[in-house]
Amino acid sequence: MKSTLTSKPPEVRRFQKVNEILDNFGNNPARLIAILQSVQEEYRYLPEPVLSYIATSLSVPRARVFGVATFYAHFSLEPKGKYIIRVCDGTACHVNRSQSLLDLIEKRLKLNNKKSTTDDMLFTLEKVSCLGACGLAPVVVINDRVYGQVNTDKLGQVLDGILLEEERRGTGEIE
Numbered sequence: 001m002k003s004t005l006t007s008k009p010p011e012v013r014r015f016q017k018v019n020e021i022l023d024n025f026g027n028n029p030a031r032l033i034a035i036l037q038s039v040q041e042e043y044r045y046l047p048e049p050v051l052s053y054i055a056t057s058l059s060v061p062r063a064r065v066f067g068v069a070t071f072y073a074h075f076s077l078e079p080k081g082k083y084i085i086r087v088c089d090g091t092a093c094h095v096n097r098s099q100s101l102l103d104l105i106e107k108r109l110k111l112n113n114k115k116s117t118t119d120d121m122l123f124t125l126e127k128v129s130c131l132g133a134c135g136l137a138p139v140v141v142i143n144d145r146v147y148g149q150v151n152t153d154k155l156g157q158v159l160d161g162i163l164l165e166e167e168r169r170g171t172g173e174i175e
């Protein structure tokens with residue numbers, strides 16, 4: 001009989017995407033970091049049940065998987081928004097008024113030191129140190145897109161554009 005996804009146990013169906021990633025890396029424990037990177041790209045963070053599932057699937061101690069996931073700053077065990085806004089507050093960006101950009105985002109998206117992700121899971125704000133593009137200071141990166149020499153007007157327009165696009169997506173106007 002032909003095996004279909006629905007004929008598989010619930011656990012396997014639930015982690016279907018994780019299984020695909022594990023397969024892509026040959027279920028090789030030595031590729032754990034790359035596996036976690038792919039999983040994070042898929043989920044935008046590393047859910048704890050997924051980490052436990054990876055540990056079981058690779059037959060490695062759960063503590064090792066969690067150890068790697070918590071060691072690297074790049075990995076997050078907290079859910080993140082669809083748009084991750086990274087505002088550089090390194091020296092060059094700081095002297096070029098990066099704080100005014102942070103203030104604008106916090107006010108506009110109702111975020112603060114203790115709350116970095118919006119309730120609708122659309123945005124996560126991160127303050128980061130030098131992004132290596134000091135010549136463009138101040139620098140903001142939204143997902144993979146870099147915005148250099150940003151001021152509050154320009155950043156406000158970028159946020160407006162994203163919000164409008166999401167609104168149109170919500171109404172089915174665009175996909």
Ligand code: FES
Nearest residue numbers: 088090093131133
């Ligand atoms: S200090 Fe912001 S890119 Fe270097």
